[in-house]
Amino acid sequence: MSRAETSRRGSRPGRAGIRDVAAAAGVSITTVSDALNGKGRLPDATRRHVREVADRLGYRPSAAARTLRTGKSGLIGLTVTTYGDEPFTFTEFAYFAEMARAATSAALARGYALVILPATSRHDVWSNVALDGTVVIDPSDQDPVVSELVRQGLPVVSDGRPAGTLPVTAWVDNDHEAAVLDILDHLADAGARRIGLLTGTTTDTYTHLSTSAYLRWCERVGQDPVYEAYPAHDPCAGAVAADRLLARPDRPDAVYGLFDPNGTDLLAAARRYGLRVPEDLLIVCCSESTVYANTEPPVTTLSLKPRRIGTAVVQLLIDAIEGAESDRPVEQVIPTELFVRTSSQRRPPRTTVSPPRTPEEN
Amino acid sequence: MSRAETSRRGSRPGRAGIRDVAAAAGVSITTVSDALNGKGRLPDATRRHVREVADRLGYRPSAAARTLRTGKSGLIGLTVTTYGDEPFTFTEFAYFAEMARAATSAALARGYALVILPATSRHDVWSNVALDGTVVIDPSDQDPVVSELVRQGLPVVSDGRPAGTLPVTAWVDNDHEAAVLDILDHLADAGARRIGLLTGTTTDTYTHLSTSAYLRWCERVGQDPVYEAYPAHDPCAGAVAADRLLARPDRPDAVYGLFDPNGTDLLAAARRYGLRVPEDLLIVCCSESTVYANTEPPVTTLSLKPRRIGTAVVQLLIDAIEGAESDRPVEQVIPTELFVRTSSQRRPPRTTVSPPRTPEEN
DNA sequence: TGGCCTTGCAGAAACGTGCCTGTCAATGCG
DNA sequence: CGCATTGACAGGCACGTTTCTGCAAGGCCA
Numbered sequence: 001m002s003r004a005e006t007s008r009r010g011s012r013p014g015r016a017g018i019r020d021v022a023a024a025a026g027v028s029i030t031t032v033s034d035a036l037n038g039k040g041r042l043p044d045a046t047r048r049h050v051r052e053v054a055d056r057l058g059y060r061p062s063a064a065a066r067t068l069r070t071g072k073s074g075l076i077g078l079t080v081t082t083y084g085d086e087p088f089t090f091t092e093f094a095y096f097a098e099m100a101r102a103a104t105s106a107a108l109a110r111g112y113a114l115v116i117l118p119a120t121s122r123h124d125v126w127s128n129v130a131l132d133g134t135v136v137i138d139p140s141d142q143d144p145v146v147s148e149l150v151r152q153g154l155p156v157v158s159d160g161r162p163a164g165t166l167p168v169t170a171w172v173d174n175d176h177e178a179a180v181l182d183i184l185d186h187l188a189d190a191g192a193r194r195i196g197l198l199t200g201t202t203t204d205t206y207t208h209l210s211t212s213a214y215l216r217w218c219e220r221v222g223q224d225p226v227y228e229a230y231p232a233h234d235p236c237a238g239a240v241a242a243d244r245l246l247a248r249p250d251r252p253d254a255v256y257g258l259f260d261p262n263g264t265d266l267l268a269a270a271r272r273y274g275l276r277v278p279e280d281l282l283i284v285c286c287s288e289s290t291v292y293a294n295t296e297p298p299v300t301t302l303s304l305k306p307r308r309i310g311t312a313v314v315q316l317l318i319d320a321i322e323g324a325e326s327d328r329p330v331e332q333v334i335p336t337e338l339f340v341r342t343s344s345q346r347r348p349p350r351t352t353v354s355p356p357r358t359p360e361e362n
Numbered sequence: 363m364s365r366a367e368t369s370r371r372g373s374r375p376g377r378a379g380i381r382d383v384a385a386a387a388g389v390s391i392t393t394v395s396d397a398l399n400g401k402g403r404l405p406d407a408t409r410r411h412v413r414e415v416a417d418r419l420g421y422r423p424s425a426a427a428r429t430l431r432t433g434k435s436g437l438i439g440l441t442v443t444t445y446g447d448e449p450f451t452f453t454e455f456a457y458f459a460e461m462a463r464a465a466t467s468a469a470l471a472r473g474y475a476l477v478i479l480p481a482t483s484r485h486d487v488w489s490n491v492a493l494d495g496t497v498v499i500d501p502s503d504q505d506p507v508v509s510e511l512v513r514q515g516l517p518v519v520s521d522g523r524p525a526g527t528l529p530v531t532a533w534v535d536n537d538h539e540a541a542v543l544d545i546l547d548h549l550a551d552a553g554a555r556r557i558g559l560l561t562g563t564t565t566d567t568y569t570h571l572s573t574s575a576y577l578r579w580c581e582r583v584g585q586d587p588v589y590e591a592y593p594a595h596d597p598c599a600g601a602v603a604a605d606r607l608l609a610r611p612d613r614p615d616a617v618y619g620l621f622d623p624n625g626t627d628l629l630a631a632a633r634r635y636g637l638r639v640p641e642d643l644l645i646v647c648c649s650e651s652t653v654y655a656n657t658e659p660p661v662t663t664l665s666l667k668p669r670r671i672g673t674a675v676v677q678l679l680i681d682a683i684e685g686a687e688s689d690r691p692v693e694q695v696i697p698t699e700l701f702v703r704t705s706s707q708r709r710p711p712r713t714t715v716s717p718p719r720t721p722e723e724n
Numbered sequence: 725t726g727g728c729c730t731t732g733c734a735g736a737a738a739c740g741t742g743c744c745t746g747t748c749a750a751t752g753c754g
Numbered sequence: 755c756g757c758a759t760t761g762a763c764a765g766g767c768a769c770g771t772t773t774c775t776g777c778a779a780g781g782c783c784a
Contacts (some may be wrong), residue, residue: 015514015742028764033742040743041761060514063492064429065740068769073426074475074490097455104478112477113491115437116466122473128436129475130425152422155414174506185489233654264656289653290597294630296658379770390734395772403731427770430739616761 025053026278036061040287043336066352073081076317077134078103080143081204082118085185094260094288095306099159099359102310103135109317133321135159135313138204142202150323157313157321160205170316170330172306176206179215179336180256180337183284183302184217186338191346196245197227198238198262207232210258230231242269245264246281254344263292264300264342279306283343298341378419387415398423422654429492435525436474437677438466441507443566444480454623456650458499461521464672465497481507495567495683497521497675500566501528510546517682519675522567531680537664538568541576541698542618545646545664546579548700549616553716554644558607558614559589560600560624568604569594572620588614595622604631608643616644625661625705627653645705660703670696 022029029052034040035050067073078100104114115129119136126145133155139146139162146166149156155169162168186197192245200207211227218225230241238257239362242265245255254264263285267277275281277297283302285292292299312332319328368473384391389412396402429435456566468655477491481498490506501508501524508528511518517531524530548555559576560570573589574603580587588610592603600619604627607617617628625647629639637643638660646662647654654661674694681690 019740026583029741030765032741032764037742043762058513060489061739062430063490064435065769066424066491066742067665068424068430068739068771069741069743071769074487078478093459094455097459104480108480108483108487111484111487111490113483113487116440116476116478118460118466118470121475125436125470125473125475127422128425128473130429151420171383182516187764239656246645261653264653267641267658267757268656272782280431291651291653293624294601294623294626296629367739381770394771396733399772405732408732412730424770427739428772431770431772433739440726451737600757 012024014287016059016341018059018061018160021050021054021057021059022059024161028346034257037231044102048334052357054117065255072321073130073132075115075129075131076107076112076129076314076321077129077149078119078135079117079119079136079139081138081140082120092159098135098277098288099306099310102307103314106311106314107318110314112314119143121145133157133169133317135317136168138206139163140204155317157317163205163264169320170332172312172316172332172334174307174309174336175333176209179304179338180210180213180304181217182336182338183256186257186300186346187282187284188279190254190282190344192254194223194226194250194252195253196255197225198255198257198259198266199227199229199243199284200232200258201229202232207258226250235261238265239268242266243272244276246270246273251278255284257283257285260285260287262289263287263301264295267295267299277343278345282346284338292339292341297343300337300344301340303339305334305337309355334336378421380421380423383412383416383419385422386419387412399649407718413559419466430573434683435492436495436653437477437493437724438469438474438614438683439479439493440476440584441479441481441496441501444482444692450601457666460650461499461668461672464669465676468673468676469680472676474676474680480700481505482613483507490683495519495531495679496532497679500568501525501530502566511633517679518683519679521671521675525567531682532694534671534694534696536698537695538571541666542572542575542703543579544698544700545618546576548662548702549618549644549646552640552644552706554616555614555616556585556588556616557615558612558627559587560607560617560619561589561623562594562620563589563591564594569620576618586612589613597623600624600627600632605634606626606631608635608637615642617646619645620645621645622649622651625649626657629657629661629705633656639705640707644708646700654701654703659705662703662706663701665699666703667696667699 005304018029018032022032025032027046030040031042031046032054033048034055035042074136080096100114107114112132115131119124131154134149134257135155136143136146136158138160139158145165146156146168150167158168158171159173161171161173184195197211201210214227215225226245228241228245230237232238238259238261242257242262245252246269257263257266261337263283266283266285270277270281270283277283286304288303288306292301313332315331316328316332380391381396384394389408393403393404393408394416396414397404397409398416404436422691442458469476474494477493479488493516498505498520499506499519500522500529501520505528508518508530510648512529520530521535522534523533523535546557553710561573562696564682576589577587588607590603590607592599594600600621600623604619604624608631619625619628627644628645628647632639632643639645646664647665648666650665650668653661674696678690678692
């Protein structure tokens with residue numbers, strides 16, 4: 001009664017604590033906590049009264065105190081690999097943006113928020129945030145951060161099959177090898193005699209699996225491999241590599257590019273050498289970008305379905321956090337999708353001068 | 363002495379607390395805290411000893427407890443507007459990705475981490491995370507989240523001039539009106555007689571300012587406005603709007619598109635109507651994407667410099683959080699940059715058949 | 725030798741919750 | 755009427771830090 005609504009000591013003047021609510025409502029702290037959290041056995045009248053008083057005071061429970069008490073923060077880490085000082089590379093923009101968007105939505109729907117944490121962060125930042133678990137995108141072979149998180153007992157779910165013996169809780173990935181084989185078959189069906197590859201010099205799993213699948217395919221069908229590798233994180237290098245590939249004496253008549261900008265890179269290089277697409281050169285690239293629906297000609301793309309991956313990864317992680325014996329498998333393979341457009345069809349289904357009024361794709 | 367290294371009660375078995383470190387090192391809790399945080403007056407020998415013991419036990423301080431005690435969490439919110447259920451729209455991908463990347467780097471360098479929080483989040487998520495401050499991207503007129511954050515006394519810095527009388531701590535923005543006027547002058551200099559605009563139906567500040575600047579320019583030079591507005595968050599609608607714009611009886615001979623995909627949309631529409639770019643139609647669009655360096659022809663783009671914006675926003679916010687009487691202005695205008703390419707030059711400086719070996723742009 | 729300052733550390737009070745335990749009245753039952 | 759049971763709340767401890775206050779030991783000076 002004699003206690004004022006403001007907290008007794010030098011507490012933040014703007015914010016009311018649970019004590020203030022209890023005092024204002026004329027009940028105890030326990031009753032306030034139970035009423036707001038829907039626990040305990042209280043008559044509805046008391047519950048409503050407490051909630052009303054809390055609203056009137058603008059009471060917001062302290063997230064830090066709740067986290068300290070319950071051990072759950074409601075925060076999920078989104079760990080991205082870094083190149084140089086910057087998180088995630090330029091070529092992964094569209095993929096990462098879509099994946100992060102889906103992951104954010106999925107987390108939000110279950111009451112969690114996402115924290116962006118580059119894998120090479122300063123250690124003090126990592127230990128300064130209380131995480132319930134982490135999503136790791138494409139963990140590298142010996143990522144020290146991931147193994148430490150696992151050692152702390154935190155659930156870790158990775159986007160991309162973990163390299164080596166990294167002990168993640170679960171993972172989600174595409175079947176990159178099957179996707180590459182599909183594309184190569186698709187190009188061969190369209191009449192390609194010699195298929196080239198635009199690949200990367202990095203050691204990540206995606207690049208590695210895709211390249212080795214290409215090499216095995218070449219061996220199977222008896223074609224000499226024709227490929228150029230370049231550092232994918234350099235936005236300029238792709239154009240140069242595409243140019244080199246088409247300048248070779250054993251110039252391919254079809255190319256698959258592993259990275260997002262390879263489509264425009266290859267189109268530009270083809271123009272420089274006077275090659276018509278698709279008549280002289282078939283093109284497919286892996287991309288989530290919609291620009292390839294409107295290029296000249298439209299380019300066939302492989303989508304890795306980042307939205308499905310982002311959603312699945314978060315669901316698995318939250319299942320693990322909440323200890324629900326998940327009925328979902330801990331290793332999920334998300335199917336890819338090939339958007340076949342003019343650039344990979346010898347007989348283009350429509351001429352370029354037809355004036356359609358509606359867009360061709362959603 | 364008699365106390366084991368594991369915490370006395372039912373604490374998490376895997377993690378050691380500060381008590382365990384103190385017991386193992388034979389010192390008090392205070393000494394451990396001071397030694398690890400570089401405070402107090404301790405001889406170097408004690409400091410080193412404590413740090414060694416802490417390392418050996420794998421001690422990680424509890425972020426929740428530290429936050430509760432100090433009132434600082436080291437977390438910064440990154441609030442994005444949502445369209446439908448999903449955070450940030452498709453057309454903002456490249457801008458948002460670059461901006462978020464720069465913001466993440468800048469925050470990290472100062473010991474902070476970013477939390478992605480859509481503006482329309484469930485309330486319980488917002489109150490479940492202890493934020494030191496928030497970055498708001500393009501706050502809408504009456505965003506309830508922002509005003510509540512301000513009312514709680516949290517620093518709020520917005521990317522984009524706040525609409526109405528939103529009381530943000532600081533903001534960073536481009537001079538969108540000047541940028542539009544620059545582009546229109548640039549197109550007029552290149553010989554455009556009737557300049558059209560591809561704009562949006564949304565009410566955000568960027569669209570509003572850009573459109574009104576266009577209308578004023580038209581009035582000044584005595585040209586009838588020629589524009590099409592479409593819902594920018596719909597990835598298909600842009601292509602349709604571009605088609606409509608070029609199908610009009612008063613077809614423009616130059617177009618500026620406010621959104622990222624408008625360049626390819628306009629190129630595709632021009633092809634459908636047999637218009638040559640830049641001979642029959644000049645094209646400029648606002649985009650952060652590098653694909654426009656390699657389209658046919660390359661398209662002139664306006665960059666809003668999202669990296670500089672992301673960095674500036676975070677610096678201002680952390681300055682406000684740490685109470686440093688910042689010498690930076692609280693209202694910063696970041697200059698835009700126009701990458702002039704073939705699509706907006708009547709006399710293209712290079713022919714399309716020249717075979718350059720090096721990429722033209724970084 | 726006593727008073728005072730400095731050094732090196734320990735005790736303990738918060739920070740704001742959640743929850744376990746305890747108290748008191750009302751009720752049911754034989 | 756005695757006793758167990760249940761509803762409705764209050765008290766208080768614990769979560770793991772940070773930090774304020776304090777205390778003993780030793781050196782310095784008068």
